[in-house]
Amino acid sequence: MKNGVDAEQQSTRAGTTNETASPARRWQKYAQISGWGMYVPHQVVPNERFVELGLDTSNEWIATRTGIERRRVVGDHEATSDMAVRAAKDALRVADMHPNELDLILIATCTPDHIMPSTAALVQDRLGAKNAGAMDLNAACAGFVYALSTGVSYIESGRAKNVLVVGADELSTHLDWKDRSTCVLFGDGAGAVVLHASDEPGVMATTMGSDGSGAGLLTIKAGSRNRQHGARHKNNGKNGTNGAPAMSDDYYLRMNGPQVFRWATQMMARAAEKVITSSGLTVGQVDLFIPHQANARILETTARRLGVPIEKVFSNLKDYGNTSAASIPIALCEAIQSGRVKAGDNLVLASFGAGLTWAALAMRWGVAVDMQVSRWKPLGRGVEERVAAVRSVSRRLGWRVRGEIDKRFRKDDDGK
Numbered sequence: 294m295k296n297g298v299d300a301e302q303q304s305t306r307a308g309t310t311n312e313t314a315s316p317a318r319r320w321q322k323y324a325q326i327s328g329w330g331m332y333v334p335h336q337v338v339p340n341e342r343f344v345e346l347g348l349d350t351s352n353e354w355i356a357t358r359t360g361i362e363r364r365r366v367v368g369d370h371e372a373t374s375d376m377a378v379r380a381a382k383d384a385l386r387v388a389d390m391h392p393n394e395l396d397l398i399l400i401a402t403c404t405p406d407h408i409m410p411s412t413a414a415l416v417q418d419r420l421g422a423k424n425a426g427a428m429d430l431n432a433a434c435a436g437f438v439y440a441l442s443t444g445v446s447y448i449e450s451g452r453a454k455n456v457l458v459v460g461a462d463e464l465s466t467h468l469d470w471k472d473r474s475t476c477v478l479f480g481d482g483a484g485a486v487v488l489h490a491s492d493e494p495g496v497m498a499t500t501m502g503s504d505g506s507g508a509g510l511l512t513i514k515a516g517s518r519n520r521q522h523g524a525r526h527k528n529n530g531k532n533g534t535n536g537a538p539a540m541s542d543d544y545y546l547r548m549n550g551p552q553v554f555r556w557a558t559q560m561m562a563r564a565a566e567k568v569i570t571s572s573g574l575t576v577g578q579v580d581l582f583i584p585h586q587a588n589a590r591i592l593e594t595t596a597r598r599l600g601v602p603i604e605k606v607f608s609n610l611k612d613y614g615n616t617s618a619a620s621i622p623i624a625l626c627e628a629i630q631s632g633r634v635k636a637g638d639n640l641v642l643a644s645f646g647a648g649l650t651w652a653a654l655a656m657r658w659g660v661a662v663d664m665q666v667s668r669w670k671p672l673g674r675g676v677e678e679r680v681a682a683v684r685s686v687s688r689r690l691g692w693r694v695r696g697e698i699d700k701r702f703r704k705d706d707d708g709k
Contacts, residue, residue, distance in 0.1 A: 324448040324456075325495030325659045328390060328487035330383025331626040332376050333365040333480075333613060340477070348473050355477045356611075360589025364480030364614035366465040372406045374415040376483035377461040380622070381420060384457065384485040392422035395487075396453035399444055400429045401436030401460040401618040403513070403647070404467065416459065421684055425457070433511070433646030434585055435501075436460060436618035437484070438654055441642075442499040444488045445654075459485040460618035467513050469545040478588070479546070480614035484622020495659050497572035500564050501652040510552050511647035515543035557591050557645045562598035564653035565643040572655040576600045578639055579655075581628060585644035586610040586620040595643070607633060620644070629662050636661055 340352040340362060356362055367376070377400055385392060398420075400413040413427035432439040437460030444456035461483035468476045561584060569576060582601045584592055589610055596606045607628045616623060621642050628634050636658055643653040 321449055322451065322454075322490035323493060323495045324445040324488045325491040325493065326486045326656070327489045327660055328384040328386070328388025329485065329622070329626050329629060330380045330385075330387060331482065331484040331619075331623045332379035332383070333482040333616075333623070334367045334371060334376070336366050336368060337363050338366050338480075339363045343470075343473070343477055346470060348471070348476075350473050350477065358590075359478060359614075360592075360608070360610045361477065361614045362611040364465075364612075364616075365482060367463045367481045371463070373402050373404050373461045373463050373483075374406050374412045374419070376463070376481070376619075377402075377412065377416050377459045377485070378419045380461065380483040380485040380619075381416060381457055381459055384459075384487050385420075388487040388489070390455060390487055390489075392420040393424050395420075395422045395425040395455050395457050397444065397447055397456045398422060398425045398427040399440040399456065399458045400427070401432065401440040401458070402429060402462050403431050403433045403436065403617060404462045404464060405429055405431075412461070418688075420457075421680065422457070423684075432501075432503075432618075432650040432652070433648060434587065434615065434617045434620060435644040435646035435648070435650040435652045437621050438499075438642055438644045438652035439501055439650070440618075441486070441488070441496075441654060442501055442652060445496045445499060448488055448490045454490045456488040457485060458488060458622075459483060460620070460622045462617035462619055464546060464615075464617050467544060467546045472545070474550055475546055475548055478615050480616050482613060482616040482619040482623050484619045484624075484626055486622060486625070491659065493659055494657055496654060496656045497574075498568040498655045499653070500567045500571070502560075502564070502650070504649045507552075507556065507649040508647070510549045510556075510649065511547075513544070513546050515541065554588070554591060556649065557587065558594040558598065560649075560651045561585070561591075561595045561643045561645050561653070564645075564651050565595070565599050565641050568643075568653045568655040569641060572639075574639055574655060579605060579641050580638040581633055582606045582641050582643070583621055583624050583628060584608075584642075585615075585646070586613065586624055587615045587645075617646070634658055634662055 340355045343350050398413050398417050402412055405412045411429040413429050417425055417427040430436055430440045440458045444458045447453035447456055463481040464479040465481050468479060470476045582605055584595055592608055596603055607624055609624050609627050621644055638658045640658055641655050645651040
């Protein structure tokens with residue numbers, strides 16, 4: 294695959310024996326998922342809402358062409374970081390891990406709170422993860438698998454033991470709610486996993502790729518949530534026409550749907566096939582395929598190209614729509630909740646996004662999903678969260694006090 298990056302693990306694999314490779318990997322840790330969590334906003338937008346907004350559409354038209362029946366959208370004061378923190382806290386609870394144990398926080402998002410600072414830095418502060426580095430990663434809808442692959446590399450190289458990976462996006466703030474071709478497709482949400490170093494195989498193979506020649510097929514040309522906050526609720530059509538000036542077209546998501554569809558179905562299948570082969574598996578040994586939840590026809594076509602039976606494909610598209618970087622981690626969480634994942638299962642994740650970008654990952658699930666949590670744990674976590682909040686406020690106050698002191702000294706110096 295051109296313009297791709299592959300990481301292939303050559304040790305214990307299903308269906309293969311490679312005794313010569315094992316000694317070379319003894320020193321190296323594997324990356325396994327030990328915690329998972331998700332969050333979606335409370336506001337539900339059913340397909341009927343678009344009819345109420347005056348669009349030439351219907352519930353049946355949207356559902357039959359996309360597979361989507363409803364989606365969640367953020368409230369006026371709910372940011373990407375807010376969703377990311379909620380999902381992250383749940384993932385840390387499942388992993389039974391204190392935020393101070395994290396070495397790195399990776400936030401996959403194309404809708405950050407600000408251009409800078411990073412959303413990851415805001416999440417790090419609110420979690421109280423004082424020992425963690427933090428950075429954002431933008432590969433659009435492919436971002437979570439990109440970030441997961443990056444976290445895996447940190448663990449396998451020995452540079453990190455525990456990594457928090459979050460996919461979070463609020464694309465509803467960039468939708469033109471009068472454009473039927475895009476506004477019916479997207480929703481908001483966040484999903485998170487905790488990666489930890491293990492002696493047992495977990496992630497077996499990854500691949501990432503990009504083709505910038507297709508950059509114009511799916512774009513948002515300008516604006517973070519913060520920069521457009523004053524304009525985005527005036528008249529993007531979400532609440533109907535109210536006479537307010539329209540937002541600049543550069544703030545809207547624009548997509549060439551037919552070309553993206555053709556490219557996505559081919560590339561996502563190729564990427565998934567690549568990691569299946571690299572991990573030493575066959576398609577028949579894949580227990581669950583979790584693709585990016587973009588469109589029901591894309592999921593079905595990709596599965597058919599790959600040769601995966603549709604009953605092995607997980608989809609929650611009808612409830613959430615396309616949540617961009619949050620799509621796969623939310624689907625993973627719901628697959629676990631519904632009993633579709635158990636220890637020893639072989640999972641394949643595959644995604645595509647603007648850029649154009651694509652990524653896939655093959656892993657063997659290594660932890661029990663029915664772990665019992667002590668009744669005292671929630672109490673302890675509540676105390677830890679309050680401590681983190683107090684620490685955040687006190688440090689922010691400290692920066693403010695130092696700033697005022699600096700101003701006072703500068704005034705004194707200017708008066709001399």
